[in-house]
Amino acid sequence: MFTAREYVKAKSLDEAWELNQIRSNRVVGGMLWLKMSRLNINKLIDLSDLGLDGIEENEDEFIIGCMTPLRELELHPGLERYSCGAVREALRSIVGVQFRNLATVGGSIYGRYGFSDVLTVFAAMDSFVELHKGGIIPLSEFIGMKPDRDILVRLIIKKTALDLRYYSVRNSRTDFAVLNCAAAKTGDKLKLVFGARPGRAMIFEKSLSEISSAASLAGEAAEAIETRSNLRAGADYRTHLVRVFAKRAYNDLGGGEKC
Ligand SMILES: Cc1cc2nc3c(=O)[nH]c(=O)nc-3n(C[C@H](O)[C@H](O)[C@H](O)COP(=O)(O)OP(=O)(O)OC[C@H]3O[C@@H](n4cnc5c(N)ncnc54)[C@H](O)[C@@H]3O)c2cc1C
Incomplete structure (x- = not known):
């Protein structure tokens, strides 16, 4: 758990921004990630009076x-x-x-x-x-x-017109994902976003008209998306999941109707 010396409810975004320029101060949201840290914070900057919750x-x-x-x-x-x-x-x-x-x-x-x-x-x-x-x-x-x-x-x-799907694999119900994927079809374009690789999300895009089969898309996505190993899974397994999600996305969105 972190410790903080002062708690400030910002009266404006300018005030919050000014306070946040000092390294030892921190903006807080729900504080759920922050509370896992052992930081020594000078001022916690709360934005909850600024009408930004909706x-x-x-x-x-x-x-x-x-x-x-x-x-x-x-x-x-x-x-x-x-x-x-x-x-x-x-x-x-x-x-x-x-x-x-x-x-x-x-x-x-x-x-x-x-x-x-x-x-x-x-x-x-x-x-x-x-x-x-x-x-x-x-x-x-x-x-x-x-x-x-x-x-x-x-x-x-x-609100660009799109058809969207979300997939993830987890070792247990509420653990971090081993790999996640959001797939969007906009016109002829298929966009696949892979996260929990375990690095930050990476995007792979392709025109549907250029995809010959689900298997070819899966192969190209697996080449393009870099995966690594960590406690949850090895890089090879993650790359296998990239293939699975890419195929699934193609089958779900390839020629399908808008949901
Ligand atoms: C045990 C646990 C499991 C989780 N599992 C998942 C999961 O499976 N999938 C998933 O997607 N997420 C997961 N999360 C992350 C979670 O969903 C939140 O994203 C996370 O808690 C941060 O949100 P918060 O509001 O608590 O932010 P805080 O903890 O309050 O802040 C997090 C960071 O963001 C900064 N910050 C906050 N608001 C702003 C702002 N407006 N401008 C600039 N900086 C800001 C803070 O200074 C701090 O550095 C998990 C978190 C925990 C603790």
Whole structure:
């Protein structure tokens, strides 16, 4: 468990950002990851008074505040419809309901955890993050950036027409995934995002018209996606799962109707 000397409820994003420039201070979301650390924190910066806990849906996009709990994403009817159930599927194995009532979108995305189901599912969509100083950038770009001291304010999902699926394999029900995969079909394009490799999510894209069979797609994805070994599984097994998920995605989305 960490220790903190002071707790500050920020009155504005500017104040939160200023405080966060000091190395010994930390922004907090649900505090669930942070509490696993033994950090010596000077000031905890709480964003919960800034109205950033909710999902706004309009014709073109979903705008999700950084303090929104994962559970709210899981239960949102609009996201459920748009993602063909993939968001719920991606989140349902993260520990338990009480946990997902606390874990936030900001903490989950900012951390860019290699094991993340949250990053994987949103990286398959037309997603952007809004950073307080860095502006709005594609999530795929953010995944590759080194963590800095900016504040993740919102996650934005454009409602590009797509068909989406989510797959994961876990050694036990609520453990970190051995491998996860979100597959999106947009027009003729098939996008496969693989996470828990165990590194950060990687994207493999291909036109459906260029894929001769599920087996050829599986082979190409396995070549392109780098996997490694850790306590949960070996690299070979993960690469085997890349093939399995790629085939499954092709069969589910290759010629199928929109869900
Ligand atoms: C035991 C355990 C099991 C887990 N299993 C899974 C799993 O299977 N799949 C999965 O996807 N995830 C899993 N997670 C991760 C979890 O879903 C959350 O992503 C994680 O707890 C972080 O969310 P939080 O709100 O608790 O963030 P915090 O712990 O509060 O913060 C995490 C980090 O993000 C920073 N931060 C928080 N909010 C912001 C912001 N708005 N801007 C900038 N920086 C910010 C904090 O300073 C800190 O460095 C697991 C976590 C734990 C502890």
